[in-house]
Amino acid sequence: METFSVIFQLLLALSILVVLHELGHFIPARIFKIRVEKFYLFFNPWFSLFKYKKGDTEYGIGWLPLGGFVKIAGMIDESMDTDQMKQPAKPDEFRSKPAWQRLIVMIGGVIVNILLAFFLYAMIAFVWGKDYVKNEDHIHGIEVLTPTLVGDNLFQNGDKIISIEDEPLSELMQANNKMLINQAKNYTIERNGELVNITIQDEGIDYMLKKESIVFIPRVPTQIDSVMPTGIAQELGLKKGDQIQQINGMDVSMFDQFRKELTTMKENNLDSFDLVVNRNGQELAFSSRFDTTYKLGFQNVFFLTHDFKKTHISYSLGQAIPEGIALAQTTLMDYVNQFKLIFTKKEAVKKVGGFGTIARIFPTTWDWKIFWSRTAFLSVVLAFMNILPIPALDGGHVMFLIYEMISGRPPSDKFLEKAQMFGFFILLFVMLYANGNDFYRWFTGQ
Amino acid sequence: MAYYIGVGIAVVIIAFFMAATQKARGYNFWRYFIVSIVVVAGIYMMIENLVLNPK
Numbered sequence: 001m002e003t004f005s006v007i008f009q010l011l012l013a014l015s016i017l018v019v020l021h022e023l024g025h026f027i028p029a030r031i032f033k034i035r036v037e038k039f040y041l042f043f044n045p046w047f048s049l050f051k052y053k054k055g056d057t058e059y060g061i062g063w064l065p066l067g068g069f070v071k072i073a074g075m076i077d078e079s080m081d082t083d084q085m086k087q088p089a090k091p092d093e094f095r096s097k098p099a100w101q102r103l104i105v106m107i108g109g110v111i112v113n114i115l116l117a118f119f120l121y122a123m124i125a126f127v128w129g130k131d132y133v134k135n136e137d138h139i140h141g142i143e144v145l146t147p148t149l150v151g152d153n154l155f156q157n158g159d160k161i162i163s164i165e166d167e168p169l170s171e172l173m174q175a176n177n178k179m180l181i182n183q184a185k186n187y188t189i190e191r192n193g194e195l196v197n198i199t200i201q202d203e204g205i206d207y208m209l210k211k212e213s214i215v216f217i218p219r220v221p222t223q224i225d226s227v228m229p230t231g232i233a234q235e236l237g238l239k240k241g242d243q244i245q246q247i248n249g250m251d252v253s254m255f256d257q258f259r260k261e262l263t264t265m266k267e268n269n270l271d272s273f274d275l276v277v278n279r280n281g282q283e284l285a286f287s288s289r290f291d292t293t294y295k296l297g298f299q300n301v302f303f304l305t306h307d308f309k310k311t312h313i314s315y316s317l318g319q320a321i322p323e324g325i326a327l328a329q330t331t332l333m334d335y336v337n338q339f340k341l342i343f344t345k346k347e348a349v350k351k352v353g354g355f356g357t358i359a360r361i362f363p364t365t366w367d368w369k370i371f372w373s374r375t376a377f378l379s380v381v382l383a384f385m386n387i388l389p390i391p392a393l394d395g396g397h398v399m400f401l402i403y404e405m406i407s408g409r410p411p412s413d414k415f416l417e418k419a420q421m422f423g424f425f426i427l428l429f430v431m432l433y434a435n436g437n438d439f440y441r442w443f444t445g446q
Numbered sequence: 447m448a449y450y451i452g453v454g455i456a457v458v459i460i461a462f463f464m465a466a467t468q469k470a471r472g473y474n475f476w477r478y479f480i481v482s483i484v485v486v487a488g489i490y491m492m493i494e495n496l497v498l499n500p501k
Contacts, residue, residue: 038471038472040470043466045466045469046466062470064463066463069470071471071472429489432460432489432490432493
């Protein structure tokens, strides 16, 4: 059921994006009186699930959900309709129209995707507002998950990140994005009431790419979220909400300290322990013996569920629009920076994913806010990927049209056909590689 | 042997769907199917050489 829910969300989001993207080509084509032979959601080899013809255009829904298409008369596209191109150009064909009109038709899809992202992000801000924990409200500071980034001149658990590259940090989790995507090197942190400047190299980026993990999470206290049905915690009578302060006299009020102390005790084969626990302001003492697992049998609070002070911002429609535009811009820039990593970091190439990776951005349960937010993100991704100057993509067509506008003559049909074929192979390679990576990860359980 | 039979089946399935997308646009399915088999198999061999057997 959960897999079905994710697949349904992916198909719905892609269907919305494909239809609107193709509409972005279709509408200017019709405005410029270019004949559009087909407008399809999904491909329809042999048969269609639904179709009807109005004017020159056949509208329909195919059965093969690998995208959608508009078939514009007189255009060399990935279909490589060379038979049609051998005929003399007709006035209602794409190739008979001036370059500026063809340019508008070609960029229409990408423009719609960008506008859709603006609209969706703005509506999300307007309807739901924004809920987040301010950086300063992570009162226990950070926990550093990357061992190579921990040290006297580096980060330490409990540090508070004040600014990155001289820019104040508003949300703690953004620090991970800034390290990975913006490759930020300079951090100002607060440690024991003093400001300290830290400069790092690529340790964090390499760790995140290799381990598929983030570097910083909010530090949380050692506080019981739930007690396992069997285990030491249950036997001792520990309860949800109990805060463990000390173990064998060592301060373990933070969960990273507690984990570290347990590891040390296991290494030293200690067989018993004393706990000091704070329950509703009252100090309680417990003693027991370890079992072979050296686990106490409770679930600690997690940073996502811990009751940090949350801030809610509501937006009027007038405020939501610029907020939506800003969010779409940030999403685009982050994605572009992430894309660059493919060319600079070997590890990043292995992380390229296909449909499986895209599907995983959707949750297993239905949530409208998350669904529209992920759809907006995919719209930005679709816009960027489509405008890359690769023949067979919209960006490839745009590249050749700009060449035509500058040089005054179009590339020959033969050249365009070959370029299309070349671009098609590139896309095929990327598609196979990305989905092959997904398959490999699924097969090896990574 | 079983591995390469699996790869062969995967290549044919991928090529089938690729050719089917072109068929949807009204072009010759078999022409694209055959070309796609060659292309997908070629790309597989390239990936196998590059990734599975790095020099």
